[in-house]
Amino acid sequence: MYWYRVFSRSALLGVLCFAKRLLMEYLQAGPPRLPISNQGQSRDNTTSGRYAAIDINNVGRWNGFNLGNILNQYGPLLTGAMIQREPMPTSPPQPITSETSLRQRFTLYLDSRIRRGLRVGFQHLGMQNSLGNRTIVSFGEGNLAQTVENFIPDTAYFATDLPESTRPNRAPGDLKPSYKWSSDLRNGPTQRDRKEFKQALSQVNWYMKQHRARYGFILTDRELVAIRRLDNYGNLELSDSIPWIARGSVSQPQLTVLLALWYLGMLSSDNQWWSL
Numbered sequence: 563m564y565w566y567r568v569f570s571r572s573a574l575l576g577v578l579c580f581a582k583r584l585l586m587e588y589l590q591a592g593p594p595r596l597p598i599s600n601q602g603q604s605r606d607n608t609t610s611g612r613y614a615a616i617d618i619n620n621v622g623r624w625n626g627f628n629l630g631n632i633l634n635q636y637g638p639l640l641t642g643a644m645i646q647r648e649p650m651p652t653s654p655p656q657p658i659t660s661e662t663s664l665r666q667r668f669t670l671y672l673d674s675r676i677r678r679g680l681r682v683g684f685q686h687l688g689m690q691n692s693l694g695n696r697t698i699v700s701f702g703e704g705n706l707a708q709t710v711e712n713f714i715p716d717t718a719y720f721a722t723d724l725p726e727s728t729r730p731n732r733a734p735g736d737l738k739p740s741y742k743w744s745s746d747l748r749n750g751p752t753q754r755d756r757k758e759f760k761q762a763l764s765q766v767n768w769y770m771k772q773h774r775a776r777y778g779f780i781l782t783d784r785e786l787v788a789i790r791r792l793d794n795y796g797n798l799e800l801s802d803s804i805p806w807i808a809r810g811s812v813s814q815p816q817l818t819v820l821l822a823l824w825y826l827g828m829l830s831s832d833n834q835w836w837s838l
């Protein structure tokens with residue numbers, strides 16, 4: 563029986579000491595590489611009578627969207643707040659065959675982690691009385707925010723203290739399989755590539771305009787690109803491409819998809835800046 567008591571005591575200690583992690587470590591996790599299965603699926607872009615590639619005028623570089631800047635602004639929060647440990651699922655990932663499978667992988671690996679990371683971050687800021695001029699935001703599927711003219715973005719950041727029907731989507735996101743969109747299309751060999759590149763941007767730009775949001779993103783099964791809208795005339799800035807599989811540690815941090823989507827949440831919580 564003795565070994566059992568020793569074991570249970572150390573297990574208890576383990577729970578007390580090791581179950582919690584720094585928020586920074588939590589956001590350094592990255593999902594596994596996802597295989598893509600070619601089922602002859604449609605590669606058509608999303609089109610609409612309301613937006614098109616031609617809406618996008620100029621695409622610049624969002625210089626401030628980088629790891630150094632995030633750590634400068636949020637280092638103390640990221641290494642001050644504690645969060646329950648939650649390892650990434652380790653089962654071999656199922657392949658991407660459609661938009662639906664991408665959404666399901668997004669739910670499995672990222673969605674609730676972004677939400678939990680934001681909740682813990684805002685709790686910590688609240689306890690320190692340093693929320694400043696922010697609204698606490700959460701994250702989830704697009705129709706958790708207001709629907710404008712039946713357009714529903716895939717994801718939303720939204721104020722938690724307003725009803726769904728009135729809260730704007732403070733940073734709409736779009737999920738696209740990588741066989742439909744990639745940031746490389748920008749310098750693609752054909753004009754069609756370059757047009758497809760802008761077509762997807764025009765879709766998110768349209769959502770952002772509907773909600774008067776400054777920020778947005780496109781996430782594929784390969785990369786995340788954060789978007790900043792500069793005006794109402796199709797001038798955008800894009801972050802560098804952040805690999806889906808990026809992961810790091812507290813001592814060797816990387817700009818991961820989780821950290822980037824958490825940071826977009828923090829940007830969207832800023833009452834003075836989220837809207838344009």
Ligand SMILES: *[C@@H]1O[C@H](CO)[C@@H](O)[C@H](O)[C@H]1NC(C)=O
Nearest residue numbers: 606607609615754757758761
């Ligand atoms: C989107 O896909 C459709 C169908 O393949 C194509 O006709 C159209 O040119 C594409 N749009 C852009 C902007 O490339």
Ligand SMILES: *[C@@H]1O[C@H](CO)[C@@H](O)[C@H](O)[C@H]1NC(C)=O
Nearest residue numbers: 694695696832833834835836
């Ligand atoms: C917070 O931001 C809003 C939106 O810009 C502004 O109207 C308000 O005056 C700001 N409040 C403070 C205390 O700065």
